[in-house]
Amino acid sequence: MSRRSLPLALGLVLGLAGTAGAQSLGAGISQNLTAASALPLDPSTLPAASVRNGQEIFSSFRDGLAEPTCDAEATSPRWQKQFAHAPSRLANQDDDALVLFGYVVEELRKANLPTEFALIPFVESGYRPNARNGSGPTGLWQFIATTARNHRVPMSNNYDGRLSAVESTQAAVRYLKTLHGMFGGDWRLATMAYNAGEYRVLQSMRKAGMNAQNAKPAGLPGLSPVTHAYVEKLHALACVLEDVEDQPGVMASLDRTVPVLKDHTLPAGTSVQQWAAQRALDPAKIARLNPALAAGNRPSGTARVLAPVSASSANVADIASTTVATALASTASAAPSPQVAKVVASAADRPRNRRHTVRNGESAWTIARRYGMPVKALLSLNGLSGSSVLKPGAVLRVED
Structure with a gap:
C-alpha cells in the first residue's frame, strides 16, 4: 500500500464498517494520531506527481x-x-x-x-x-x-x-x-x-x-x-x-523516469548544497541546476531553488507514514470485529479494474504511468502503435 492510499484505507475500515468494533479501533487510532493532526495526510495536499x-x-x-x-x-x-x-x-x-x-x-x-x-x-x-x-x-x-x-x-x-x-x-x-x-x-x-x-x-x-x-x-x-x-x-x-x-x-x-522540478524556498543561512544533503538529494546536481546559488550568493529577498517536487514533501510523507504505522501497530493487539474483518477482506478480494477511459489531455505515457506498466505493453495490449492518437472517450485495456 502506498503512503497516499493510507487515509483512503483508514476511511474504508472506519467509515464503512459502522460497528462498535470499528469505532473502538478508530478511537485507538485517533488517540495515537492526535500529535500528528497537523500533518497533511490528505492526498490533495501532496504533489500530484513527483x-x-x-x-x-x-x-x-x-x-x-x-x-x-x-x-x-x-x-x-x-x-x-x-x-x-x-x-x-x-x-x-x-x-x-x-x-x-x-x-x-x-x-x-x-x-x-x-x-x-x-x-x-x-x-x-x-x-x-x-x-x-x-x-x-x-x-x-x-x-x-x-x-x-x-x-x-x-x-x-x-x-x-x-x-x-x-x-x-x-x-x-x-x-x-x-x-x-x-x-x-x-x-x-x-x-x-x-x-x-x-x-x-x-x-x-x-x-x-x-x-x-x-x-x-x-x-x-x-x-x-x-x-x-x-x-x-x-x-x-x-x-x-x-x-x-x-x-x-x-x-x-x-523511456525513463525523471523528477518533476519546482521551485522551493531556501532557508536563510543554508547553502544550496546543505539544503540538498538534508533531503538526500545529490548536492552537486542541485548546485548544477542552481548556478545562481551555487557559490553561496543570495538575493536580498527570498532565495528560490529549483529541485524535485518531492524535496519538500518526502519528509512529511515519511513522518505521516511512520505515524500511521505506529498507530496501527499499537492497536494491533485489539482484534477487529468480524464485520471489520469482512469489509477488509472484501476490499482485498475485489477484482482489479482492467479498463481505462481516455480523458482530454491524456496520452499513452500518462496512462501507462498511472497503472505502473510500460508504454509498449499498453500499446501492445490495445493493438496500437507509438504514432496512434488516443481520442477522449476511447476505452483501453490496462494492467494495474
Missing part, C-alpha cells in the same frame, strides 16, 4: 506545439544539421537537459503558450543554466542585464538572477505571454520580438503595412538576418524533434 516518464515530457511538448507538423519547405538543412544533437542531449541520462526541458514545457503549458518557445533555451544556451556570453547575455534564456531588470529578475552585486532557472524562466514566460498577445498569437512574430525587441518588430510591420493578423514574418523588412534566422532555427529544431519518433534508440532512452 516523477514522470521522459516520453511523457516529449509527448506534452508535441501536444503543445502551435504547428504540430514540420514544414519541410520552410526548414533549413543548415539549422537541422546544427541542432541534430538535441535528441541525444535529451536522451543522455547524465545530462540535465531533459528535466529542464520538462520544467520549461510545463511552465509554458500552464501559461497556455505554444511549446515552440521551449526550444528557445536550446538555441540560446543549449539548456545550460550557467551559460555565459562574452558580450553579456547570461543564463538559460540568455537575458542581457537590462532586459532581466525590466522583467523583474533580481540582480545585485552578489546575485545574478539570470543564472537562476526559476527566476529566468518565470521572467521569460511572462515576457513571452506579453509578446504572444501583442502579436495576435503568432509564435513566429513573438519569437522575432524576443530576439530583436518588440518595438523593432512593430516598426517593421508598420513599414510593410502589416498587422498581427496578416503579417508574414519572413517578409518583414529592416530586421537583422539574425532575427529571421532565429525563427528558422526554432522551426528546424521542432522538425529535428519530430523525427525522433522514427528513432527507436532515442525513444527507448527517453
Whole structure:
C-alpha cells in the first residue's frame, strides 16, 4: 500500500464498517494520531506527481506545439544539421537537459503558450543554466542585464538572477505571454520580438503595412538576418524533434523516469548544497541546476531553488507514514470485529479494474504511468502503435 492510499484505507475500515468494533479501533487510532493532526495526510495536499516518464515530457511538448507538423519547405538543412544533437542531449541520462526541458514545457503549458518557445533555451544556451556570453547575455534564456531588470529578475552585486532557472524562466514566460498577445498569437512574430525587441518588430510591420493578423514574418523588412534566422532555427529544431519518433534508440532512452522540478524556498543561512544533503538529494546536481546559488550568493529577498517536487514533501510523507504505522501497530493487539474483518477482506478480494477511459489531455505515457506498466505493453495490449492518437472517450485495456 502506498503512503497516499493510507487515509483512503483508514476511511474504508472506519467509515464503512459502522460497528462498535470499528469505532473502538478508530478511537485507538485517533488517540495515537492526535500529535500528528497537523500533518497533511490528505492526498490533495501532496504533489500530484513527483516523477514522470521522459516520453511523457516529449509527448506534452508535441501536444503543445502551435504547428504540430514540420514544414519541410520552410526548414533549413543548415539549422537541422546544427541542432541534430538535441535528441541525444535529451536522451543522455547524465545530462540535465531533459528535466529542464520538462520544467520549461510545463511552465509554458500552464501559461497556455505554444511549446515552440521551449526550444528557445536550446538555441540560446543549449539548456545550460550557467551559460555565459562574452558580450553579456547570461543564463538559460540568455537575458542581457537590462532586459532581466525590466522583467523583474533580481540582480545585485552578489546575485545574478539570470543564472537562476526559476527566476529566468518565470521572467521569460511572462515576457513571452506579453509578446504572444501583442502579436495576435503568432509564435513566429513573438519569437522575432524576443530576439530583436518588440518595438523593432512593430516598426517593421508598420513599414510593410502589416498587422498581427496578416503579417508574414519572413517578409518583414529592416530586421537583422539574425532575427529571421532565429525563427528558422526554432522551426528546424521542432522538425529535428519530430523525427525522433522514427528513432527507436532515442525513444527507448527517453523511456525513463525523471523528477518533476519546482521551485522551493531556501532557508536563510543554508547553502544550496546543505539544503540538498538534508533531503538526500545529490548536492552537486542541485548546485548544477542552481548556478545562481551555487557559490553561496543570495538575493536580498527570498532565495528560490529549483529541485524535485518531492524535496519538500518526502519528509512529511515519511513522518505521516511512520505515524500511521505506529498507530496501527499499537492497536494491533485489539482484534477487529468480524464485520471489520469482512469489509477488509472484501476490499482485498475485489477484482482489479482492467479498463481505462481516455480523458482530454491524456496520452499513452500518462496512462501507462498511472497503472505502473510500460508504454509498449499498453500499446501492445490495445493493438496500437507509438504514432496512434488516443481520442477522449476511447476505452483501453490496462494492467494495474
